[in-house]
Amino acid sequence: MKRMLSGIKPTGQLHLGNYIGALKNFVNYQDEYEMFAFIANLHCITTAQDPNELQKNLKDCVALYLACGLDPNKATIFLQTDIKAQAQLGYIICCHTYMGELNRMTQFKDKMAKNETNLSGGLYTYPALMAADILIYDPDYVPVGDDQKQHVELTRDLAERFNNKYGELFKVPEPLISKVGARIMSLSDPSKKMSKSDDNDKGCVYLLDDLNVAKKKVMSAVTDSLANVKYDPINQPGISNLIQIYSSLSNNMPYAEIEKMFEGKGYGDFKKAVSEKVCETLSDIQEKYNNIINSDILEKTLNDGATKANLIAEEKLKKVQKALGMEIL
């Protein structure tokens, strides 16, 4: 069975973009692949977090993994900080990552371009830690949204660099980007991706949003004046984003079929249909979440996941340290 690994950083409440671009795919893949899904609680402190909020977001994130359908009997679900070897390998990989490579990473570059102050060293070096998160488990595939492709490409370069210098240490993983929903955009500004850290939460449907709030967000999504339900991301980015969401929540219904269904109908009708799909999805997730959040399944899931992940990670770290001459034999 081929192995797959991915993670989400709980910098806020998980949203529809995380669900469509990542979680929904993890769930589909868990039958076909040996799935490793972690909660990136080291990556989330690269930007300032309120400790109480972070703790709530972490717990919600694990509960949402399960509520969205990840099955702890199939997937290995764990917390990044429970696997100390990941951070240790992260440091080793960071020492092999060029500053030029880190300078090119868009997340850091974007923040620099906006003249944001007090950017942390962690934010600058996190792509090296992300490479370690991945390479330590030798996955074949890394399913990510469009925005994370650059990081997987850096991970591949780093794996090859290590393999060339020290002998075969890492499998070179492939990014797996889904055709539908790889980049869900903000409902209030379809030029920006839907993001946890967006200041304007009208553009972001959170998985735990009250259904009336979620409906209102979809009904007020920014569209255009062309009055034509058509997938045309250049000229109709808002409507195209809603088509993407509708398609993804309807078993990837082809865009042409959606266009046909809503031919001659107004945007109000289309938005209502999208909001119904969104609310159906959220309602199902929230019902499961409510049953899980206060049960002991969260602790058991993380303990079991950490035990399994640690075995693999520690063995790999040892192999790397030995190859680099860092251990006294």
Ligand code: AQP
């Ligand atoms: N809008 C999106 N559309 C499709 N996929 C998305 N993902 C995130 N946003 C979208 C995918 O979700 C996975 C987990 O991402 P993450 O939370 O670890 O990091 P992120 O991409 O930085 O997410 P956010 O919401 O934008 O967080 P902040 O605001 O903190 O930076 C990844 O596979 C990602 O591609």
